[in-house]
Amino acid sequence: MEAATAVETIQREMTVFARRARASAGRLHPELSLVSYTLLGHLEEHDGCRATDLAAHYALDKSTVSRQVAALERAGLVERRQDPEDHRVQLLHLSAAGRRILGQVTVSRRAAVGERLAEWSREDLERFAGYLVRYNAWPGPSEGS
């Protein structure tokens, strides 16, 4: 396989994955959309981050994030607190309920993903995970695929 072919394959397979992701999200956890799940997951790792950070990280419009966060807050899954140092900024935090839901969903997702990765060797798993992290960590301008 040539490098160019590999690039093309990566591009294609990533796209296939992306196309399926939403559907599986709906099946796996109807109570939490793919977006909501992703945002909650991000908050778990970056507690107290700002809405703008989310928008930048996921290449979303700030209005979209605003609405999603508002929905999550209505559902009682996140809390918004004003930054005492800058009154424009809202610091986002997972609520206890949000943490609980996120945990449940993560378990079911891990089960589904784990099922399909069951046959993989541990070495392959770790390398695959490393590749994905490396791919997504790329800081450049075209962040999606």
Added chain:
Amino acid sequence: MEAATAVETIQREMTVFARRARASAGRLHPELSLVSYTLLGHLEEHDGCRATDLAAHYALDKSTVSRQVAALERAGLVERRQDPEDHRVQLLHLSAAGRRILGQVTVSRRAAVGERLAEWSREDLERFAGYLVRYNAWPGPSEGS
């Protein structure tokens, strides 16, 4: 890194990727949405496949595929021909225009993906591509992530 951690990372990173994919598709080729691009790409490899095949492959509702295909046909990118053996079935084919557009978009996507993969060794590229193929090829019931 443990296997469970690797699974979790894979799940998370794939989700991050999925979240960004649509946005980047819009930036990279506004004239062809992620869906359209994916469907066209599938047709390129499986010329003459049926709408139902697309629905199954991408975990989409058949009505969604029907509308997407209709749009692609209106745009002159695909052609629908009746299967002479079964008048229920429509066989889908790329038109010349569809092939051309797909080629252009593939080039621009490959450039973007290639840019972010530029620093990767050829061995890593091939292994990454292989992992993605392997992941997506899993035939089981929960196909997304």
Added chain:
DNA sequence: CCGTACTGGTTGCAGAGTACAACTCACGCC
């Protein structure tokens, strides 16, 4: 101090993608 530029966030609006359900048409089997 005041005005201007900038940043974080919200709201109005419009469009794409999607699912579900109900329907039509064609096939296959009894």
Added chain:
DNA sequence: GGCGTGAGTTGTACTCTGCAACCAGTACGG
């Protein structure tokens, strides 16, 4: 012929999304 099944379409409703306009708070230059 009649019934169940599969492919595809259409009606409907909902979510996600971006863009543009806007408000509120901050930072900087006079």
